[in-house]
Amino acid sequence: MNRLAAVTEGLRPPGVYRWLSRAHPESVRRELTNAGWTVHLLDGRSIVNAPQFFDRCAQVLAFPAWFGHNWDALADCLGDLGWWSARGHVLLWDQYGILARGDPKAWGMAHQVFATSIEERVRAGATPLYLLLRGAGPADAPIL
Numbered sequence: 437m438n439r440l441a442a443v444t445e446g447l448r449p450p451g452v453y454r455w456l457s458r459a460h461p462e463s464v465r466r467e468l469t470n471a472g473w474t475v476h477l478l479d480g481r482s483i484v485n486a487p488q489f490f491d492r493c494a495q496v497l498a499f500p501a502w503f504g505h506n507w508d509a510l511a512d513c514l515g516d517l518g519w520w521s522a523r524g525h526v527l528l529w530d531q532y533g534i535l536a537r538g539d540p541k542a543w544g545m546a547h548q549v550f551a552t553s554i555e556e557r558v559r560a561g562a563t564p565l566y567l568l569l570r571g572a573g574p575a576d577a578p579i580l
Contacts, residue, residue, distance in 0.1 A: 440464070443526060443566050444471040450554050452547060454575060455528070455568035464528060472523040480531035480571070484538035489546055497527070507549050514553035514565065524564040533573025543574070 442448040457464075461477045468475040476496045483489050490505040498520075499513045517525055527550075536543035550567045557565050 440467055440471070440526075443564075444468065444473060444524070446564070450524075450558055450564040450566055452551050452554065452567040452569065454573075455570045457570070461528060461530065464526075468526055474520050474522040474525050476525070476527045478527055478529040480529055480534050483535045485535070486539060486542040486545070489535060489542060507545050510546075511549050511553050514550065515556055515560075515562075517563070517565065522563060524566070526566045526568060528568045528570060531571040531573075532569045533571055536573045 465475045465477065478492055478496050483492055487505065490510065493499065493510060494503050494505070497513065500519065503509050503513055535546065554565050554567070
């Protein structure tokens with residue numbers, strides 16, 4: 437069983453999880469791509485506030501031009517992701533704790549928007565979305 441079988445095989449429901457693996461991001465990308473999933477690597481080392489978070493999400497997730505760089509627009513884009521064709525989506529956010537320390541309010545909103553958007557995707561029957569948080573940071577999410 438591969439290290440991400442809990443995700444790709446649906447053994448864990450879509451959600452926001454702390455991921456304790458030290459696997460190299462490119463090996464994670466290969467593993468998920470081979471399973472028909474998209475993986476988006478969000479390097480949190482330079483994300484210290486909401487505007488930087490929006491910019492990086494827009495870039496990494498290839499948001500459409502209409503993305504408004506605010507929490508509502510983030511929720512709208514996460515609810516869609518129709519521009520990606522895949523069995524599911526994983527956003528691996530390395531060093532998420534940097535935003536949590538630099539801008540706790542933005543961290544709280546980011547966590548909330550992802551969690552809510554993922555729940556809404558489940559209710560709508562959309563392709564699964566997982567947010568995997570890796571590195572030191574708040575333990576607000578269950579461990580995968």
